[in-house]
Amino acid sequence: MFEAAEVGHRIDRETFEAALPALRVSLLEAQWAVHSKKAFPVIVVIAGVDGAGKGETVNALNEWMDPRHIRTVAFDTPTEEEAQRPRMWRYWQALPARGQIGLLFGSWYTDPIVDRVYRRSGKAALALAVERINRFERMLADDGALILKFWFHLSKDAQRARLEAIDRDPRHTWRVTRADWKQFEHYDRYYAVSEQVLRETSTGYAPWQVVEGADERYRHLTVGTLLHDALRKHLGATRRRRPPAATSTAPLVAPLDAVTVLGRLDLTRALGERKYERELARWQNELARLSQGKGFGKRATVVAFEGMDAAGKGGAIRRLTGALDARQYRVVPIGAPNEEERAYPYLWRFWRHLPRRGRMTIYDRSWYGRVLVERIEGLCSEADWMRAYGEINEFEEELVDGGGLICKFWLQISPEEQLRRFEEREQTGFKHHKITAEDWRNRTRWPLYQQAAADMIERTSTRLAPWTLVEAEDKHWARIKVLKTLVERLREAL
């Protein structure tokens, strides 16, 4: 893949200066079109060998375009906040919003490549990392992003010469460090590993462009032109966008008899007052004990609650937080996304609130809204929610890999019980605010929601992040089951 970038591409000053003004105007116009329509996010990955002029070219792009709508981010050693969260967290935080251009140095490619070069990881680990990168970029592309990846290449001789030249230049010595020279010793291995990674991650939706780094004018003009052409093409494609193509997700088939895993739950399960109080004390104490132990500090715990309106999510959450120290947890209620959140892929706002190790985030409704309310109410396209099953599994896998523990609860009630609770709420002073017209409307779509929930459970109950189905007709039973399950999952994990 790198051979074509070792041929000594050059552009002379005259050609460069003749081409530049028109390119700048076109680039600016294309950037403006993307920005003014908030058309899509532009993700530009900048990678390659040291000394190949990555920084200079990024500076040129910032100079040629409007820097107010560019976000340049350089990833270095993870900060403390970053190290406490899953590996991908900091990349999610750095994603550009729709209408913005993100120039990312040292992206999600750095660790997999460097780990393999220094033999800190094996072949299988690299293959897995590549697989995950492809799925991540696929998700971004499916969400509409334009993804460009530039690899700045130098032949071994050229790199040596470049490092020496920078070393000699007194204005630049700060740029070449001992680490750079150290890394140069591994040139051949670095070459082999990155070539493999590039080959395996150069996809139709996120292709790599290898750019020879030796000549500054060639490098600048090549990157500028490729970026411009890609912006134009993507703007055109977005305008003409057909209804999204059928995805590669297996189709959903509703069972003929309409019996789902939810219908099989035994909703008569209940607990009497006295037994409930005893069990509540027991499991809350146990949860308190676990949350104060050392093991808890090593895991980031994520708890998600889903269920029909009035299924008792709030009550269950309060019994759970009642056992914890308020400094350890955060409850995040999920409603319709706000303005800012809508400018990012839908998982962005959940990444944002992920707990650090030693903390717990409790989501009252969650990322599963995509395959429940958004599916039923038509808030996103079928292709969007169909691919969400896979994206969600991927997301949860990342969490668990990053030291997380996930508990997901579906609270099941019957339509009759929901009606009873709605009416009760309307009559109880401080609860009447809990019932809105929307709740009554959603109620009419009960079977659709039930089918969506059954599909969701089938597709996203994984070994790493299983669903717990909770018989919630009796609040006591439900609350104890939630507490007990959480305690058991924690015990197992810590």
Added chain:
Amino acid sequence: MFEAAEVGHRIDRETFEAALPALRVSLLEAQWAVHSKKAFPVIVVIAGVDGAGKGETVNALNEWMDPRHIRTVAFDTPTEEEAQRPRMWRYWQALPARGQIGLLFGSWYTDPIVDRVYRRSGKAALALAVERINRFERMLADDGALILKFWFHLSKDAQRARLEAIDRDPRHTWRVTRADWKQFEHYDRYYAVSEQVLRETSTGYAPWQVVEGADERYRHLTVGTLLHDALRKHLGATRRRRPPAATSTAPLVAPLDAVTVLGRLDLTRALGERKYERELARWQNELARLSQGKGFGKRATVVAFEGMDAAGKGGAIRRLTGALDARQYRVVPIGAPNEEERAYPYLWRFWRHLPRRGRMTIYDRSWYGRVLVERIEGLCSEADWMRAYGEINEFEEELVDGGGLICKFWLQISPEEQLRRFEEREQTGFKHHKITAEDWRNRTRWPLYQQAAADMIERTSTRLAPWTLVEAEDKHWARIKVLKTLVERLREAL
């Protein structure tokens, strides 16, 4: 102040259990009223001696109310990200939005008190810290916040007994550390310093409530009742809110002859093409050199641009960023605040983007919008923008104190030049998007904007953060003046 909290307040179980159900319902209703109307933010500061049950009471509040709209934050040793920014940065990040309740452990009171107890700071430093706290809380209150501050107190004997008891209880030993016992040795001094700080910061808009911590039931019920009463009272006051009272800010008086500091600028200043190119290269090189030096890494640089539409802010910014490495700076364009930003005090979104040390944030329009566009277009009340002068000075003082450097540029052009540029933009392909109907409308209010700018400069040009007035009729002159000023400020500071 603490004597009344050493009398041995107790509440027996019966009284407690009789009072609790009604209190919980009332608290929940009050919380709901605040939340559903997004009425105001509720800021609850939790402080006091170790072992006085702060954590337990916060847990009780979370249990009694809806934890989904409560944000509990405990401040510990600053993280790396926090340490790189001004002292108040992390508190701004933790402020609750309108409709939320923030329970803050270890607030802005901790450092001033602890530093004085351990004699790391003198009397004057403490006095200054107190003064700043009062101004900060005043700002929050003026913005509509309800501020409650609870000090959990224990007599010396009671604290010793409490620490020993916790120490003995196997379930709780994790809570008492050697540091707690070490701190106990300083009880008397801690008592004296905190009494002074409490006295001097207990204001009408943010009063302290000292709560005796020995008896859990007394503590819980007292805090719950005080919180409930304050919520109710503030809800009432907000509903009846008169037009905001005259502020304590000195009134603005327009000069009779309408001559302002802006009118005195010599707009004929200009630079020929050749001289401009030479100067540009010179100052950009100098800026590049400074930004690569060691001193730069120790300062957080903030640059703000203001000026009428088409004054050349964008062009000046690009000449400035052209000299920098894209990884060092971020350009933040400021428009109307979004949904999320509107839920916080207006300075919140500027705090949010503050650079860490070694970085530069360039604001294209800034926090001065409050006293310019918001004033002229009536987007906030007169009292709001009148008090903003003081709040802004305070904000900039915090930045400089926290290792920051601030450069503020006002770019001045004549109305005739603006008209010429508007027309030129409308005719130039890739610039036509820069002109909107709003620009034409704002133009009709030229004298009002000029007067507002003059008032702003008079009130906010301080020694720490002076305004630089830039004659911008000639773009060359303006760009060089901006670069040169920034270089000189940096040189002086580094």
